[in-house]
Amino acid sequence: MTPVLFIIIPLASAFLIALIGRKREFLAPALSSLATVTLLGFSVLTYFRLGSGILVYELGGWKMPFGIALVLDAFGAFMLVIVSLIALTSLLFSFRYIAHLGPDWKYYALFMILVSGMNGVLITGDLFNLFVFTEIALFAAFALVAYGGRAHELEAAFKYAVMASVSSSLILAAIAVVYSATSTLTMAHVSVAMAGASPGLKIWVGALFLAGFGLKAAIIPFHAWLPDAHSSAPAPISAMLSGVLIKALGIYVLVRIFFNILGAPHVFLQAFLVLGAISLLLGVFLAVGQWDLKRLLAYHSISQIGYILLGIGLNTSLGMAGAVFHLLNHALFKSLLFYNAGSLEMGLGTRDLRKMGNITRLMPVTAHSSMVASLAISGIPPFNGFFSKLLIIIAAVNAHQPVYALVAVVGSLLTLSSFMKVQRYGIRGENPVERLQSRPGWGMNAAMVILAVLCLFTSLLIVPGIKESVLDPVAAAIMSKTGYAAAVLGGR
Amino acid sequence: MIIYLLCFALFLIGLYGLITKRDLIKIILASGIMGYAVNLMIVLFGYRRGAVYPILEKGKEAAVMVDPLPQALVLTSIVIELGTTAMLVALAIRLFNKYKTFDITKIRRLRG
Numbered sequence: 361m362t363p364v365l366f367i368i369i370p371l372a373s374a375f376l377i378a379l380i381g382r383k384r385e386f387l388a389p390a391l392s393s394l395a396t397v398t399l400l401g402f403s404v405l406t407y408f409r410l411g412s413g414i415l416v417y418e419l420g421g422w423k424m425p426f427g428i429a430l431v432l433d434a435f436g437a438f439m440l441v442i443v444s445l446i447a448l449t450s451l452l453f454s455f456r457y458i459a460h461l462g463p464d465w466k467y468y469a470l471f472m473i474l475v476s477g478m479n480g481v482l483i484t485g486d487l488f489n490l491f492v493f494t495e496i497a498l499f500a501a502f503a504l505v506a507y508g509g510r511a512h513e514l515e516a517a518f519k520y521a522v523m524a525s526v527s528s529s530l531i532l533a534a535i536a537v538v539y540s541a542t543s544t545l546t547m548a549h550v551s552v553a554m555a556g557a558s559p560g561l562k563i564w565v566g567a568l569f570l571a572g573f574g575l576k577a578a579i580i581p582f583h584a585w586l587p588d589a590h591s592s593a594p595a596p597i598s599a600m601l602s603g604v605l606i607k608a609l610g611i612y613v614l615v616r617i618f619f620n621i622l623g624a625p626h627v628f629l630q631a632f633l634v635l636g637a638i639s640l641l642l643g644v645f646l647a648v649g650q651w652d653l654k655r656l657l658a659y660h661s662i663s664q665i666g667y668i669l670l671g672i673g674l675n676t677s678l679g680m681a682g683a684v685f686h687l688l689n690h691a692l693f694k695s696l697l698f699y700n701a702g703s704l705e706m707g708l709g710t711r712d713l714r715k716m717g718n719i720t721r722l723m724p725v726t727a728h729s730s731m732v733a734s735l736a737i738s739g740i741p742p743f744n745g746f747f748s749k750l751l752i753i754i755a756a757v758n759a760h761q762p763v764y765a766l767v768a769v770v771g772s773l774l775t776l777s778s779f780m781k782v783q784r785y786g787i788r789g790e791n792p793v794e795r796l797q798s799r800p801g802w803g804m805n806a807a808m809v810i811l812a813v814l815c816l817f818t819s820l821l822i823v824p825g826i827k828e829s830v831l832d833p834v835a836a837a838i839m840s841k842t843g844y845a846a847a848v849l850g851g852r
Numbered sequence: 853m854i855i856y857l858l859c860f861a862l863f864l865i866g867l868y869g870l871i872t873k874r875d876l877i878k879i880i881l882a883s884g885i886m887g888y889a890v891n892l893m894i895v896l897f898g899y900r901r902g903a904v905y906p907i908l909e910k911g912k913e914a915a916v917m918v919d920p921l922p923q924a925l926v927l928t929s930i931v932i933e934l935g936t937t938a939m940l941v942a943l944a945i946r947l948f949n950k951y952k953t954f955d956i957t958k959i960r961r962l963r964g
Contacts, residue, residue, distance in 0.1 A: 488925055488928070491929075492928060492932065495932045495935070495936075499935060499936075499939060502939055502943075503939070506943060506946070509946070511947070511950040511951065514943055514946045514947050514950065515947065515959055515960075517943055518876070518940065518943045518944065518947060521936065521939055521940050521943065522870065522879060522883055522940065524936075525883040525886070525887070525933075525936050525940070526867075526870065526883065526886065528887075528932070528936070529863075529866075529883075529886045529887055529889075529890045532887075532890045532891075532894070532929055533863075533890050533893060535925075536890065536893055536894040536897055536922070536925075539894075539897065539921070539922065539925075540897040545921075
């Protein structure tokens with residue numbers, strides 16, 4: 361099984377959908393779900409077969425410094441599982457939701473291009489190739505944000521596209537600097553060449569990459585586009601953007617570049633800690649004041665990304681395991697919350713928390729799964745969010761950074777308060793809503809139930825024994841730092 | 853050195869336009885200028901003084917050549933930029949149809 365399948369399957373299905381999807385209405389959803397199920401199966405299989413090994417595939421048989429290499433290690437495979445899982449539930453949710461906006465094969469084709477762009481970013485071993493896949497994913501994302509064609513959606517997409525073009529320019533400049541300094545673009549070779557580079561060069565390259573990919577991850581000084589884009593997109597796409605896109609294009613790439621290529625320079629770890637703490641607190645402060653449910657969730661994405669950055673910046677294997685765990689958990693509960701918001705918007709015709717009410721009786725699945733997700737994101741014990749936050753907090757204390765541990769605790773409390781607001785005014789609100797505009801279909805309910813169950817079951821990843829076999833290889837792959845290069849160059 | 857500074861100045865002009873302009877079309881142009889500056893920088897990195905084009909021919913002795921890879925990268929990046937510009941223009945046209953203006957101060961509906 362070659363890693364190139366992770367690009368070929370979604371890309372081929374996108375073009376097939378574009379070709380034959382318009383003939384019969386059921387073909388587009390059927391093809392895209394077939395592709396995503398296959399991807400999920402492959403990614404889970406690859407993840408467990410790979411263990412802590414590394415898979416290198418040279419496209420077209422061109423040897424490494426000349427051709428483009430695809431590299432799959434535990435971290436990449438772990439992210440592939442998350443992408444496929446969220447993509448599958450998002451499709452399940454889309455069948456009914458998108459039919460309600462108007463049946464369209466274009467949606468499914470764009471969706472599969474989004475998936476192939478993200479998968480490409482996750483498995484590529486070449487810096488410029490990574491840039492190209494980032495752009496593929498982003499193009500699909502702009503079009504999907506604007507999919508509804510209403511005024512505010514177009515505006516959000518425009519804002520998003522302008523911001524993304526700025527960040528792409530910065531990333532391209534960074535890649536140019538890397539190329540001129542090291543004369544190679546293969547990540548492993550760059551990593552070897554950068555080991556002997558002057559600190560000044562590392563700062564230059566790192567600053568450009570941090571600004572470029574920080575914009576895509578919506579870390580706080582670069583966050584302005586996120587609340588608009590993520591709240592204007594159709595609900596399943598918001599789930600994809602908030603759940604996986606900002607992680608695959610933002611966090612994953614930042615970790616890959618700063619840990620595996622630049623070897624975790626101290627100044628950037630400090631920057632991660634500081635930016636993470638600021639994002640964590642400011643994101644949640646901005647979220648508490650929102651009445652628009654999807655905007656509130658979008659601001660929470662900024663804050664949760666802050667947690668992940670905090671865990672990464674600690675630079676200990678416990679902190680890294682916590683960050684990786686939180687990455688998975690945030691994908692699960694944030695996607696679930698966006699599905700809840702989508703089903704509420706479909707049922708009640710509003711996203712304003714003050715206009716909701718009577719949800720427990722009219723939409724029991726939505727009400728109960730949103731309860732699970734709210735508890736999980738606020739870090740209440742039996743759910744996954746508690747354990748990952750706990751890991752990050754313990755790691756912060758162990759690393760003698762009590763201030764950041766305190767920030768994480770305060771952030772968690774504020775998260776709890778803002779989700780109590782959602783539950784109190786929204787789900788258990790007092791508006792006498794008598795009937796729904798349209799009922800959520802079985803697919804939407806199934807997507808919500810699957811994620812709610814996973815929110816509970818992924819807590820098991822913390823159990824000793826399971827943690828060692830699932831989370832630790834991923835953390836080890838990141839913490840091996842420039843050992844990545846040796847593994848790629850030696851493990852052929 | 854001066855040529856790199858000019859290239860950087862071009863980048864800053866693009867950034868300035870992107871931040872200060874109120875017109876959708878001017879914003880698109882500004883983002884294009886930023887892209888040009890970066891592309892120019894990549895080509896400059898591959899440039900060698902007095903070098904020839906990187907093609908071996910019969911009867912031509914091997915001399916110092918410019919680096920061909922940045923040129924290939926720039927081609928890709930130009931295509932990507934074309935795509936971004938097309939997407940931005942398409943969105944601007946749809947926005948114009950909704951609001952009958954290109955002025956972003958009159959379009960602002962999303963705040964906070």
